[in-house]
Amino acid sequence: MKSFQYLKKIDRTIDYDNNDRALFYYLMRVEPTVALCIACGACTATCSAGNFSTLDLHKIMLSIRRGEKVYIAKEITQCVLCGKCQLVCPKNVNTRGVILQIMSFLQSSQL
Amino acid sequence: MKTDVVVIGGGIAGLEASTALHNLGHHVILIEKKDILGGHVALWDKLFPNNKNASSIIHYLKDHLPQNLTILLSTEITNISKRNNSFFIETNFHQTIETKSVLVATGYDVFNAHLKEEYGYGIYDNVITSAELEEMFKNNKPILTKQGKEPSRIGFVHCVGSRDRKINNLYCSKVCCVTAVKQAIEIRQKLPFSETYCFYMDLRMYGLNFEELYNESQEKYGVTFIRGRLSEASETIDGKIIIKVEDTLLGRPLKMTMDMLVLMVGMVPSAGTSFLINKLDLLSNNGHFIASSDEHLLANYTNVNGVFVAGTASSPKSIDDTFADARSAVLAIHQYLTSQKM
Ligand SMILES: Cc1cc2nc3c(=O)[nH]c(=O)nc-3n(C[C@H](O)[C@H](O)[C@H](O)COP(=O)(O)OP(=O)(O)OC[C@H]3O[C@@H](n4cnc5c(N)ncnc54)[C@H](O)[C@@H]3O)c2cc1C
Ligand code: SF4
Ligand code: SF4
Ligand code: SF4
Numbered sequence: 285m286k287s288f289q290y291l292k293k294i295d296r297t298i299d300y301d302n303n304d305r306a307l308f309y310y311l312m313r314v315e316p317t318v319a320l321c322i323a324c325g326a327c328t329a330t331c332s333a334g335n336f337s338t339l340d341l342h343k344i345m346l347s348i349r350r351g352e353k354v355y356i357a358k359e360i361t362q363c364v365l366c367g368k369c370q371l372v373c374p375k376n377v378n379t380r381g382v383i384l385q386i387m388s389f390l391q392s393s394q395l
Numbered sequence: 396m397k398t399d400v401v402v403i404g405g406g407i408a409g410l411e412a413s414t415a416l417h418n419l420g421h422h423v424i425l426i427e428k429k430d431i432l433g434g435h436v437a438l439w440d441k442l443f444p445n446n447k448n449a450s451s452i453i454h455y456l457k458d459h460l461p462q463n464l465t466i467l468l469s470t471e472i473t474n475i476s477k478r479n480n481s482f483f484i485e486t487n488f489h490q491t492i493e494t495k496s497v498l499v500a501t502g503y504d505v506f507n508a509h510l511k512e513e514y515g516y517g518i519y520d521n522v523i524t525s526a527e528l529e530e531m532f533k534n535n536k537p538i539l540t541k542q543g544k545e546p547s548r549i550g551f552v553h554c555v556g557s558r559d560r561k562i563n564n565l566y567c568s569k570v571c572c573v574t575a576v577k578q579a580i581e582i583r584q585k586l587p588f589s590e591t592y593c594f595y596m597d598l599r600m601y602g603l604n605f606e607e608l609y610n611e612s613q614e615k616y617g618v619t620f621i622r623g624r625l626s627e628a629s630e631t632i633d634g635k636i637i638i639k640v641e642d643t644l645l646g647r648p649l650k651m652t653m654d655m656l657v658l659m660v661g662m663v664p665s666a667g668t669s670f671l672i673n674k675l676d677l678l679s680n681n682g683h684f685i686a687s688s689d690e691h692l693l694a695n696y697t698n699v700n701g702v703f704v705a706g707t708a709s710s711p712k713s714i715d716d717t718f719a720d721a722r723s724a725v726l727a728i729h730q731y732l733t734s735q736k737m
Contacts, residue, residue, distance in 0.1 A: 298642060300651035312617060319613045323622075323644045346645050349619050375610075 303351030307389055315385045320375040321345040327369035327379055337362040341369050357390050398422045399732055401484055401494040406434020408706025409500035410456040411721040417461045419729050424465045434502050440532035443577040444604035475674050496701045496728055501667035503707040506556025506660040514658055519630040522656045525574055538585055542634050546654035549582055551575040552625050553595040557661030568661030569711040572599045575659050576612045583616040593620045594640055662711040675699055685709045695724035703728050
């Protein structure tokens with residue numbers, strides 16, 4: 285039989301209205317520097333873990349605001365907490381603090 | 396009537412220049428087509444970047460107007476022509492004014508948002524312009540949707556009528572990025588339970604304290620910035636607006652529902668500016684604002700000897716840049732008139 289290469293279409297849309305942004309509001313309370321990120325990407329470029337994995341901190345920072353919790357939960361485990369991202373951040377985001385708070389939020393909340 | 400210089404346009408550029416030229420000893424006539432002075436700034440509430448009251452600037456300028464300066468309000472120019480070294484200006488009151496020089500300070504108009512149909516201005520209930528929002532602030536009107544509810548989610552769309560080849564405006568209007576940041580903060584102050592979003596292509600925080608204001612909007616007011624140009628907006632049955640945008644920093648499409656959409660309309664040459672370009676055969680920049688003879692050395696000179704330009708008639712400018720430009724025009728005209736007298 286001939287294959288027409290049909291694929292199941294995965295919807296990539298960020299469904300902002302239905303996403304849960306509790307993590308963002310939690311971080312705004314406990315680590316307000318999270319709001320300062322300008323998505324410059326310096327953290328991603330320097331990331332130790334990013335060299336060997338899919339970890340991309342600037343995408344995580346953006347995903348926090350968009351409520352993309354599943355993506356964050358999947359990716360954040362790859363961080364080795366070295367803190368290099370914090371050294372390069374021009375907005376002085378306490379990135380390591382943000383990451384630690386994400387981890388503790390995810391631990392205490394059921395996904 | 397005979398005079399040394401006619402200043403056309405009583406916005407901040409025209410007011411500042413008229414006063415200074417008078418104080419340098421020249422005879423000045425100021426023509427304003429509206430019945431009030433101050434131009435656009437008279438319509439605004441609090442100014443970026445430092446929250447100053449716009450009315451304080453207008454009051455200052457009016458208070459410093461010389462007593463015996465001739466100001467013609469509600470006056471439209473019907474014709475202007477040049478003969479020898481003089482200009483002859485006819486008005487709707489059938490006066491003719493003969494003048495040695497002309498300062499064009501006719502400013503800008505805000506972009507007509509109807510031309511970007513896909514954003515639904517004039518079609519959907521809750522799509523307004525930044526100029527309209529500013530007037531709501533100024534007149535202390537409650538911020539409500541057409542349905543009478545407090546909006547909980549408000550989006551600001553950058554670059555409406557600017558940086559857009561489709562409508563033949565390739566230039567950046569300079570002030571709308573920081574105005575969006577300012578207005579998003581003001582919405583958050585007035586409606587503390589609301590969320591505000593800016594949809595931008597680039598954030599152009601070029602001026603002193605602009606970046607700081609942007610930082611404050613994030614730190615104190617939680618304004619969310621999403622890089623991506625709105626592709627379309629559609630209305631729901633209850634008057635909300637669904638927008639579609641590519642979140643280009645994440646590389647994914649994004650969909651969200653808004654209660655109110657504010658279009659950051661850019662600047663276009665005012666009808667008066669275009670009229671004078673036409674009548675005086677002035678050169679323009681790509682068919683837009685009045686062209687300077689040289690953008691560095693002769694910024695306030697035009698291709699017509701004796702015609703000068705100041706303020707937003709020559710390009711989009713903030714208030715501080717408009718003032719600096721008006722003062723430099725004064726110097727140029729002063730030199731021109733003094734060399735003629737000798
Ligand atoms: C929404 C918005 C918010 C803004 N907020 C700020 C801010 O917070 N801070 C800041 O620095 N800048 C701000 N700006 C920019 C500011 O409005 C301009 O810098 C300023 O208005 C420029 O002054 P002007 O005198 O060049 O032109 P205008 O203000 O346009 O004045 C031109 C004058 O000429 C008159 N005129 C026009 N044609 C004729 C004619 N044929 N005959 C006689 N008179 C004529 C007009 O009636 C008007 O009075 C904002 C702009 C916008 C769109
Ligand atoms: S702390 Fe984590 S995210 Fe930051 S550079 Fe190190 S591994 Fe990357
Ligand atoms: S370096 Fe800082 S500002 Fe830049 S993307 Fe990372 S967290 Fe954001
Ligand atoms: S100032 Fe900002 S919103 Fe205005 S035209 Fe330029 S980039 Fe667009």
